[in-house]
Amino acid sequence: MLLLFLSEPNWKPDTAAAAAESGEQWISLLSQLESVIWSVMMASGGRSESRLWLSNTVSSIGSLTPRQYRDLFVKLLRTKPTKRSLASQLWQMIFEKHPRLAGRVLARRSRILENFFQGNPMRIMQWFSHFGVGGTEHRKGAKALSQFAFVNRDICWEELEWKGKHGQSPAMVATKPHYFLDLDVLRTVENFIDNVPEFWSSVELAESLKDGEIFSIDMKFFVEFFVVLMYKDDARDVWEAVDEFLMQESFSSLCHHLLITLEEREFCAFLELLRKHLSPQMGKNDFGRTSSWLELLLSRSSDFDSIDQLLLLNAVIHQGRQLLKLVCDEEFGEEEAKVRDIVSRIGTLSSSYNSLVPLLSKCFKMKVVEAIKFLALHSWVLHYALSKECKTPESWESLFLRNGITFKKSDKYALLHDNGLSENDDSESDDGVSIKRKHRKKKKKKKSRKKRRDFSDDENFDSELLDVDPSDNGLDEQTKTESWLLSTDAYSASWTNADLPEHLSKICFSTWMKWNFARWTNLD
Structure with a gap:
């Protein structure tokens, strides 16, 4: 049965020579595993996804x-060479999430809309044709x-x-605003472009721009306009x-939307800037956080080679679960054989709670x-071994007992989906992103099913549904699985x-x- 090494060992090995030899064996095997995983x-074509x-x-x-990460992104935006792709994505976010911020800026430069609308009937109609009906107010342009x-x-x-035989007087339109519905919007705006330059810098037009709704007409045009204002004009x-x-x-939102635009060298520059904002002061309890290892690495060390x-x-x-799926795929049969051998050899080194000390x-x-x-890497070794060796409730409970993990059986069952995840999966899901496989052949196994009298009269019954045994409260053995509450969390x-292989390997x-x-x- 596997040892998880959750209890702190005796830090004094039996002999220094034996410890040194064992330590070298650990490092050699884990280095081989690193090579296979990479x-x-x-x-799998996974560099971009990685x-x-x-x-x-x-x-x-x-x-x-907020002040720190604002400074971080501003420094990155101002770093040479110009980060146009990053800036473009940023302005698209602004237009979508806080358009008024950009609307106020555009309102001060409303004159550029003269060129925006010139020769573009579709844009003109989208912005200037929203006259009110039945007492409602005119909108937008x-x-x-x-x-x-x-x-x-x-x-x-x-x-x-005007569309009619004769025009409308100001007095008439003032008493009956709906008359503006008879305005030939396209020809009128074209006249304003040619003959009324005052309109394009007017207070009225500027006010219509402040809410930022105009960006939806042609976001690409306005993104480019604002990027030019940033880098060419350096507008305050x-x-x-x-x-x-x-x-x-x-x-979190900024990272999800902006980091995907960076080239690899730009991403490295971002990490270097990030390092300067992280504090090396961490406590033992901080290691439950997802990013704790990265914060520790970046804040205390700049010595990673690449x-x-x-x-x-x-x-x-x-992404331990995702790597496991990759390694176990039939495309990588040779690589899995190597992993299996490495894990087996590491298992021979893990004979006692003190064997991890070297x-x-x-x-x-x-x-x-x-x-x-x-x-x-060693925690992933355990992930792999647990997924292969623990298949039954009895094997899991034996593992818990040997490793000092107290447990309670959960009072509910979980349904497993085709991807192997359960409905009550509380671990971090890796299935939102998956490394793309080249020339893959997936074999789908059809699940056998029996005709049941209960559904014989229903011609539309979904033939893909799993069989239901009334004695199992609607859950069959293919979908029903034990679940536990553990002292680990x-x-x-x-x-x-x-879920347990991933959960326990992360705890380790x-x-x-x-x-x-x-x-x-x-030591510090």
């Missing part, structure tokens, strides 16, 4: 203040057009074109709007990034056999990190 990730996984972990960092026409009727009323009010938006938006190390680390720590001692003397890597979640990694962190801290 080759599978890259063979970066997405890492971005998701970065987004979970919660220690930054229609309101601006009517208000300006009344206030400046001496210079522009004759430029209004534009950067102020950026500052205000970054302060209002959450760090982003590859971070991609691998993050995949092993947070590895921990080795990690204690390494650079932080290397130490985290080997602890994470203070009995806060119900864990099924589909977090526990070992606390031990090593305590020793690193004492």
Whole structure:
């Protein structure tokens, strides 16, 4: 039965020589595993997706203040060469989430709309044709057009074109505003473009722009306009709007929307800027957070050679279930055989609770990034072994007892879906993102089903439904699974056999990190 090493061992091995030899064996085997996992990730075309996984972990960092992450993104936006793709995505976010911030900026530059509408009948009709009916108010550009026409009727009323046989006088339209429905909007606005330049810098038009609704007409045009204002004109009010938006938006949302636009070298530059905002002061209890390992690594060390190390680390720590699916895929049969052999050989080193000491001692003397890597790799070894060895409720309960985990059987059953996840899965789901596989052949097994008298009269009964045994309260053996409440998380979640390998491997990694962190801290 597997040892999870959740109880802190005796840090003094029997002999220094034996410990050194065992430690070298651990490192050698885990290094081989690292090579296999990396080759599978890259063979699956997963570099871009691995970066997405890492971005998701970065987004979970919660220690930054709004002012800190505002400064972080502003520094990145101002870094040479110009980050046009990043800026474009940022302005698209502003238009969608806080359009008034950009609307105020555009209102000060309303004159550019003269060129925006010139020669574009569709844009003109989208913005200026919303005259009220039945007592409702004019909206958007229609309101601006009517208000300006009344206030400046001496210079522009004759430029209004009407659909009827004769035009309407200001006095008549003032008493019957619905007459504006007879206005030939397209010809009128074209006249204003040619003959009424005052309209394009008017207060009336500016007011219609402040809510930012106009951006929906052609977001691409306005994104480009604002990017030019940022980088070519270095407009102060534009950067102020950026500052205000970054302060209002959450760090998580900004990461999810903006980091995907970065090239790899830009992403590395972002991580370097992020490192300067992270505090190296962490406590043992911080290691329950998703991003704790990354915060520790970035804040205490800048010695990782390339982003590859971070991609691998993050995949092993947070995408363990996804990596397991990849390794076990028929496309990677040779690689899985290597993994199986490595896991078996590591198992021979794990004969007692003290057998992890040589590895921990080795990690204690390494650079932080290397130490985290080997602890994470060994936690994935346990993930793999648990998924292969624990198949029955009895095997899980035996594992709990041997490793000092107290448990209670949950009073509810969970339904497993085709992806192996349960409905009450409380672990972090990896299925939102999956490494793309090349030239894959998936074999689907059809589940056998029996005809049941209960449904014989229903011709529309879904033939894909699983059989139901009344004695099992509607759950058959293919979908019913035991679940447990565990002391590992203070009995806060119900864990099924589909979820336990990932949950327990993460608990192990977090526990070992606390031990090593305590020793690193004492060294400081």
